[in-house]
Amino acid sequence: MPEIKKLSYAEAVNAALRRALEERPEALLFGEDVGKPGGVFGVTKGLHKLFGDRVFDTPISESAILGGAVGSAMFGRRPIVEIMWADFFLVALDQLVNQAANVRYVSRGALSAPITVRTQQGSAPGACAQHSQSLEAFFAHIPGLRVCLPATHQDAYDLLLSAIWCDDPVVVIENRTLYHAGKQEVQLGGEIRPFGGAAVRRPGTDVTVLTWGAMQHRVLDAAERLAGDGIDAEVLDARWVRPFDLDTLLGSVRRTGRLVVAHEAHTVGGFGGEVVAAVAEAGVPLHCPPVRIGAPDARIPAAPALAGAVIPTADVIAEAVTKAVHA
Amino acid sequence: MPEIKKLSYAEAVNAALRRALEERPEALLFGEDVGKPGGVFGVTKGLHKLFGDRVFDTPISESAILGGAVGSAMFGRRPIVEIMWADFFLVALDQLVNQAANVRYVSRGALSAPITVRTQQGSAPGACAQHSQSLEAFFAHIPGLRVCLPATHQDAYDLLLSAIWCDDPVVVIENRTLYHAGKQEVQLGGEIRPFGGAAVRRPGTDVTVLTWGAMQHRVLDAAERLAGDGIDAEVLDARWVRPFDLDTLLGSVRRTGRLVVAHEAHTVGGFGGEVVAAVAEAGVPLHCPPVRIGAPDARIPAAPALAGAVIPTADVIAEAVTKAVHA
Amino acid sequence: MPEPAALLRHLEAMQRIRFFEEEVTRLRGTGDVVGSVHLCNGQEAVYVGACAALDLSRDAVFPTYRGHGWTLACGAPPHALFAELLGRRTGINGGRGGSAYLTAPEHGMYGENSIVGAGAPIAAGAALAATFDGSGRVALAAFGDGALNQGAVHEAMNFAAVRRLPVIFLVENNLYSELTPIADMVRIDKLFRRASAYGMPGARIDGNDPEAVRTAVAEAVRRAREGEGPVLLEAMTQRIVGHYIGDAQHYRPAGELDEAASAEPIGRIIRELLAAGVDQSEVDPVVARVAREIADASAQALADPIADPSTVLEHLYA
Amino acid sequence: MPEPAALLRHLEAMQRIRFFEEEVTRLRGTGDVVGSVHLCNGQEAVYVGACAALDLSRDAVFPTYRGHGWTLACGAPPHALFAELLGRRTGINGGRGGSAYLTAPEHGMYGENSIVGAGAPIAAGAALAATFDGSGRVALAAFGDGALNQGAVHEAMNFAAVRRLPVIFLVENNLYSELTPIADMVRIDKLFRRASAYGMPGARIDGNDPEAVRTAVAEAVRRAREGEGPVLLEAMTQRIVGHYIGDAQHYRPAGELDEAASAEPIGRIIRELLAAGVDQSEVDPVVARVAREIADASAQALADPIADPSTVLEHLYA
Ligand SMILES: Cc1ncc(C[n+]2csc(CCOP(=O)(O)OP(=O)(O)O)c2C)c(N)n1
Ligand SMILES: Cc1ncc(C[n+]2csc(CCOP(=O)(O)OP(=O)(O)O)c2C)c(N)n1
Ligand SMILES: [Mg+2]
Numbered sequence A, B: 001m002p003e004i005k006k007l008s009y010a011e012a013v014n015a016a017l018r019r020a021l022e023e024r025p026e027a028l029l030f031g032e033d034v035g036k037p038g039g040v041f042g043v044t045k046g047l048h049k050l051f052g053d054r055v056f057d058t059p060i061s062e063s064a065i066l067g068g069a070v071g072s073a074m075f076g077r078r079p080i081v082e083i084m085w086a087d088f089f090l091v092a093l094d095q096l097v098n099q100a101a102n103v104r105y106v107s108r109g110a111l112s113a114p115i116t117v118r119t120q121q122g123s124a125p126g127a128c129a130q131h132s133q134s135l136e137a138f139f140a141h142i143p144g145l146r147v148c149l150p151a152t153h154q155d156a157y158d159l160l161l162s163a164i165w166c167d168d169p170v171v172v173i174e175n176r177t178l179y180h181a182g183k184q185e186v187q188l189g190g191e192i193r194p195f196g197g198a199a200v201r202r203p204g205t206d207v208t209v210l211t212w213g214a215m216q217h218r219v220l221d222a223a224e225r226l227a228g229d230g231i232d233a234e235v236l237d238a239r240w241v242r243p244f245d246l247d248t249l250l251g252s253v254r255r256t257g258r259l260v261v262a263h264e265a266h267t268v269g270g271f272g273g274e275v276v277a278a279v280a281e282a283g284v285p286l287h288c289p290p291v292r293i294g295a296p297d298a299r300i301p302a303a304p305a306l307a308g309a310v311i312p313t314a315d316v317i318a319e320a321v322t323k324a325v326h327a
Numbered sequence C, D: 001m002p003e004p005a006a007l008l009r010h011l012e013a014m015q016r017i018r019f020f021e022e023e024v025t026r027l028r029g030t031g032d033v034v035g036s037v038h039l040c041n042g043q044e045a046v047y048v049g050a051c052a053a054l055d056l057s058r059d060a061v062f063p064t065y066r067g068h069g070w071t072l073a074c075g076a077p078p079h080a081l082f083a084e085l086l087g088r089r090t091g092i093n094g095g096r097g098g099s100a101y102l103t104a105p106e107h108g109m110y111g112e113n114s115i116v117g118a119g120a121p122i123a124a125g126a127a128l129a130a131t132f133d134g135s136g137r138v139a140l141a142a143f144g145d146g147a148l149n150q151g152a153v154h155e156a157m158n159f160a161a162v163r164r165l166p167v168i169f170l171v172e173n174n175l176y177s178e179l180t181p182i183a184d185m186v187r188i189d190k191l192f193r194r195a196s197a198y199g200m201p202g203a204r205i206d207g208n209d210p211e212a213v214r215t216a217v218a219e220a221v222r223r224a225r226e227g228e229g230p231v232l233l234e235a236m237t238q239r240i241v242g243h244y245i246g247d248a249q250h251y252r253p254a255g256e257l258d259e260a261a262s263a264e265p266i267g268r269i270i271r272e273l274l275a276a277g278v279d280q281s282e283v284d285p286v287v288a289r290v291a292r293e294i295a296d297a298s299a300q301a302l303a304d305p306i307a308d309p310s311t312v313l314e315h316l317y318a
């Protein structure tokens, strides 16, 4: 019985978790502060009360959290765990890459590790260099994982459910600047969709701008400004970087003949390189060289004035697109 | 007083370490089994005897090893540490990415962490999925680090010394299949070169094949076969993936008009994507779409027959190059 | 004093492992087996004793790369293990796991682990599942002395202790981590003492005596099943071979290997059997039967077809 | 009983931190300071006591994100800290570090760390350097109660113990890790007891008494300088504010905060001073002076120019 509710992004995540815990008795939810306190961002509020022991707090032990997820998933549980910041994955990446990603493959399907790891990433005003990185490229490089970055309220709900229902290990990368940034209508209770698939956020004809994560809102701002300048940009939200929906991108680029990829992560070695390379390999003829927009080589500084010079803004995006279109 | 000696790759590494410990009294060498036993691959043999306490064994504690390196480097030591397999970095990547890479930037140069981390990676017959990954894309994505992959005996010596002399954190990725695979003449004692710079391993005119790490030997094999078929491939060894020597690559591609990138790492999200994207962005006109060769989406299986179907062979490379050239 | 019949069963199980490892050594010598192989000769009593205390139809074992012995003690067929090491289609993981990353869930062996210490949190997770599924499952994480210095093991032990998870942490203390003595890598070499930091019981046991291991693990299993939480057991043993095939063990002090050889569990249990009045003629057929079993399994595996590369992309995802 | 003069010095140092944090709270309210800020109100005695025992011209402190107090106790100027939190050009790291990742090596403060536990191995590294450079340096790693469950801390403690490194592991046990009580996350909440697992001394100290902290740290420094190795000290204290500014602390049981407020170190040391016969008129000027100092520093920082974005690519590499 689908229903529509006005929710914040955080509430949409909460609604998805609640539904998963209701409909999947084998689902567990655990991580640092996710139980009794309801999460440092309030995302898991009320769930411990509703579901008791299935929702619990853990020590500050990311290897135990991820290993606990892998082990319990091997035995039929459906753990949903939280790594509070993507940066913190780096103390325990082994459990995701060397463990979760291998279980099914090595056992030829005799075992599996269907875990869902929620995290959130990116820069926010005042956040330090150890709380600001965008690391999707790491996860996207690992066969055996699936990776999505919900950037709308509806996707916060939908993609998380797709992840939990998926029988593979999935990393869901949220963004804390979106959690409480306003309410939107979210359709709850609909059919759970399979993972994968990009979304067209703004149709256009002159240039394809592919993006993902919170960056998409800056890209859409830029696209509105560009429209004022007579440039009609098509904005695609990749949503999933593994599997990446290359077909939708190629279709768009074939129409527009121009490709810009914008992400918050560092440009060098970022997933934008993968995207541009895949389009180049496909031999799609372009009117101008493809363009990547991302953070330059620097660490992410805390002061907003400094971070603002590293993380691409709508201005930077608009300028780069304009330059590409007029190239 | 440069001299030339016939050495194995492992001995070349050993010679570089010995020179560093001799010429830099602040150099330390530590890691699991690197001291008294001389390393599981015998690479550090004899150094503990020669340099005493400056060369020591550590517990199986990668976070302590890397953190110990960062902390001692901040106070003027020049630690050279070993992470025995690149796969093991994943239990302690925090110390490299969140710590070492930030120290200088955040302190605006008041502090620095000039550590050298030797590791080795890749598939070898019988090695399991947790001992076979090629992870250079992770390191190459991190501003603040430098990353090289010496693939020749001479580079095993030269690049390691460049790394140790470099005032930034450097990851040196060796390859265990090369350690004892035969001796070659290595020039010792020459000038220590600055980091960076690709090498032309085989000049050619028809197609540029860029590679790095042990894969280069398969690429060179493929190039010899291709020569028999009348295809003259230029083989470039990137050597450093951060900083990546784009100029040398662009110069070559401008001449040949064709680009193939071959690496052992997984293609999707691999550093090959960065390279192809950078060339595409540069707008170099190509006769045919660029081609990436790497491991397909799979984990790395232990059985040689299976691993051989995942890791690109000289055959696979030759075929892909042929196809590209005839496209 | 245990029944001679029980000792004979232990002997058989340990001898199966020993012969298996000896045959692997031969196959590594001929080049049929390739790559790094970690043998467990000398440590067999740990596996045989522990598995005798587990109910492998529901319990779950998580060993390390040094896991042939565990896998056999769990009851996996030697043929499928040989085939795995030989990269055959009939390998227990079709050649995907290899010597160091075997999985045999149908026998209660839920995966070797080649990342030191990484099996401990996964075992805690298996135990966590047991607190919800009513299975009564107990998980056993086995790892080496050196693994205790790995962060993941620490996290797993605290996590298990605080949630009272039904998991047994079993240290195979063979005195070395690869080529380095554990005594040089810790200040307190009574490793079981670390348990008290987490508020769980810890004990040192004779890892060359399968009955001592069985007894201690059985008590740990009882506690775990009754909701009393985890335990840390430190089984003292020694490998009487190198860390990997080819390791010349120059790092071992003179005499140590000889002593270890004279204390190794198979010779010891035979001496115990004879002392208990069992006749050599009852021992010999057991040994001979296992020798034949292993020789046959190896021959059969060698005759099996090589793993099929065309399947290599399968089973990455659901 | 310490001299009143020493107590007055402690009072001044603690009050400086308290006023600093109160002003930061105000600036966070006005929106001049942005982002997540972790205050240390209530824990000042730990920093002031420890720094009084260190020789900051050579020793090195490695605190956590809750590090304003440490940085001030080390002697860093309040103005440069305010400026850092305000993202000014004059910030102690030019705005690059922010509240949670400050560095002030010129004052012996070698970096806050925003990754729980990550400072511990780095401090061990600093101590390792000291075993070679003849400096006599002692490194002090400070971290919270919750950090003890992080793998890196475990590895650092064992590494330091086995190499007898001159490092002090100082736990600020404020009973909570973010919003979760430490008592729920460990079985043994006497955290200093973990030291024995590594073969080093451990002790619990009164973290609201700067003299008690000073004395314990001084003894740890002595040991460390004389090559006797590391120590684990557990300073019992409480934060009398939220984990971060804005944390409503619903998770704290009724009465706990009131009790903490009545035990907090500044009120306590004033009561001690008065009990020792010092007159209120000797206390007041100290407090007033520090209040002015902080107000001036804040005003000055607010007037400073914003950090210069054109410099943002500098100093990534040597
Ligand atoms: C995280 C990690 N670090 C290092 C290694 C390399 N390594 C493999 S075995 C081993 C020694 C392990 O010693 P111990 O735990 O005592 O087990 P044993 O081999 O003696 O059974 C090491 C360091 C690894 N596999 N994983
Ligand atoms: C590796 C890692 N995991 C999680 C976090 C998120 N986090 C920040 S502070 C904190 C609580 C730390 O508690 P404690 O160690 O007691 O220190 P306190 O904040 O009480 O000073 C957590 C979980 C982090 N910063 N790093
Ligand atoms: Mg061992």
Ligand SMILES: [Mg+2]
Residues within 6 Å of the ligand: D144, D145, D146, D172, D173, D174, D175, D176, D177, D178
């Ligand atoms: Mg705390």
